[in-house]
Amino acid sequence: MSVNKAIDMQKELSQATTLEELQRATEAIRDEYRVDHVVYHWVNSVGERFGCGTYSTEWIDRYLEKDYLYNDPVILGCFYRFDPVNWKQLDWSSKGAREMLRDAMDHGVGPQGFSIPIRGPKGQYAVFTLADGRNDQDWQDLIEARRKDLILVSHAFNRKALELEEGVFNLQSAQLSPRERSTLTLLAKGNNRAQAAKELDISENTLRVYVESARHKLGALNTTHAVARALADGQIVV
Amino acid sequence: MSVNKAIDMQKELSQATTLEELQRATEAIRDEYRVDHVVYHWVNSVGERFGCGTYSTEWIDRYLEKDYLYNDPVILGCFYRFDPVNWKQLDWSSKGAREMLRDAMDHGVGPQGFSIPIRGPKGQYAVFTLADGRNDQDWQDLIEARRKDLILVSHAFNRKALELEEGVFNLQSAQLSPRERSTLTLLAKGNNRAQAAKELDISENTLRVYVESARHKLGALNTTHAVARALADGQIVV
DNA sequence: AGGTCCCTCACCATAAATGGCGAAGGAGAA
DNA sequence: TTCTCCTTCGCCATTTATGGTGAGGGACCT
Incomplete structure (x- = not known):
């Protein structure tokens, strides 16, 4: 041919x-x-x-x-x-x-x-x-x-x-904010909330707000789900 | 050209x-x-x-x-x-x-x-x-x-x-077993351990064994980390 | 100037995950 | 056959995560 x-x-x-x-x-x-x-x-x-x-x-x-x-x-x-x-x-x-x-x-x-x-x-x-x-x-x-x-x-x-x-x-989910991305990235790398908060130099409470808002944006049921979705979406990279 | x-x-x-x-x-x-x-x-x-x-x-x-x-x-x-x-x-x-x-x-x-x-x-x-x-x-x-x-x-x-x-x-992380893959997949989809266990029709204790062994194989510090690694490895898909 | 979204922090009670340990049957490979 | 790995289950104390609500300051857009 x-x-x-x-x-x-x-x-x-x-x-x-x-x-x-x-x-x-x-x-x-x-x-x-x-x-x-x-x-x-x-x-x-x-x-x-x-x-x-x-x-x-x-x-x-x-x-x-x-x-x-x-x-x-x-x-x-x-x-x-x-x-x-x-x-x-x-x-x-x-x-x-x-x-x-x-x-x-x-x-x-x-x-x-x-x-x-x-x-x-x-x-x-x-x-x-x-x-x-x-x-x-x-x-x-x-x-x-x-x-x-x-x-x-x-x-x-x-x-x-x-x-x-x-x-x-073509299902695009909402864009995460930079802080939300950093938070999920750190969690995806195995940090717990205390460690991630320390890394970002913010209180653990603040960090939790990011996790929650990211969860809601991504329509995720829990942190693991949110990380999985953010990864699959390419919004974070591990 | x-x-x-x-x-x-x-x-x-x-x-x-x-x-x-x-x-x-x-x-x-x-x-x-x-x-x-x-x-x-x-x-x-x-x-x-x-x-x-x-x-x-x-x-x-x-x-x-x-x-x-x-x-x-x-x-x-x-x-x-x-x-x-x-x-x-x-x-x-x-x-x-x-x-x-x-x-x-x-x-x-x-x-x-x-x-x-x-x-x-x-x-x-x-x-x-x-x-x-x-x-x-x-x-x-x-x-x-x-x-x-x-x-x-x-x-x-x-x-x-x-x-x-x-x-x-080529750093092939250890291959997950089918059960380990299923477990991580369900967790990545937002199920908690009880739900995932029910879905697989096994006890929550058994499910935990899969999570733990998957964690160890993947060198992950916690469940979220394990899911992230398995995803990044392509061993599971959400 | 008002609305929206982002970043920051706090509190609290409850639900869930974790870390190890032990055990046993079965399948498949060397 | 022996050995390894998979699958299945149980227990327990401890650490962590979760789900809400409230609130102030700042940046950007219209």
């Missing part, structure tokens, strides 16, 4: 407005790259999944039923990586992983695979995958040749998914 | 082995793209900054001294975005932001800028920026033509930075 075709594909993608069109895009990418499967899936904060691709419904059901998500070396491996990864580079040594791979191959998935980790705001984590049955060398050649295209395509894909799930992601 | 040059640049980048070489890479990119400044900076999990680029030391010192980090619309705006952003699209309406921009321009930075958010494992967040003084139309043209190159270059850059900071970043 030429660079121009990769660009065309991204244009096509950018016009998608529904999940169904994203679904069709995975099929187009599969055909264009001449691989068995193309899959995008996004694991969100509450363990729900948003995805589409060319896997058979049987395999998807199987995957969900067996709760492979938390044993899948692809998901786990990509989570700690920045670069795309060839499935063969992953750690398949655990029992659950080998079992899953066998199961996948029985469903026409693999053994070759190339998965690209994608990360978005607020800890979004998604994986874009190509899977195929060809031999090691052919697979290597294909991936090396298309690596950069694939990265761009996967990002275009994720961008679309983010757009479609906009509602989930 | 041709696509081939973009590829060359990535090859060059991939050979860098020190921070100084990354520094020189920003200069090379600046010259190649004919812009005033190229900057990469990464705000890491302990609030430290790792960055390099072509900004003057005066401006960097000023930036740090005035604590612009938390008022910088570029940093904040990119944090909530997936796509690269032109500075003109950002919200400069706050007083602090306008002040910063004026200050930046006094130091030869801006008013045009193009910043690419980059995210890596464990909530890594970095920004790759091009800044320049040319007019809106010229800037727009440059960015549109080079957008895809820049995304790839910025990723190659970040990949290198991750490699160089491996020590900092």
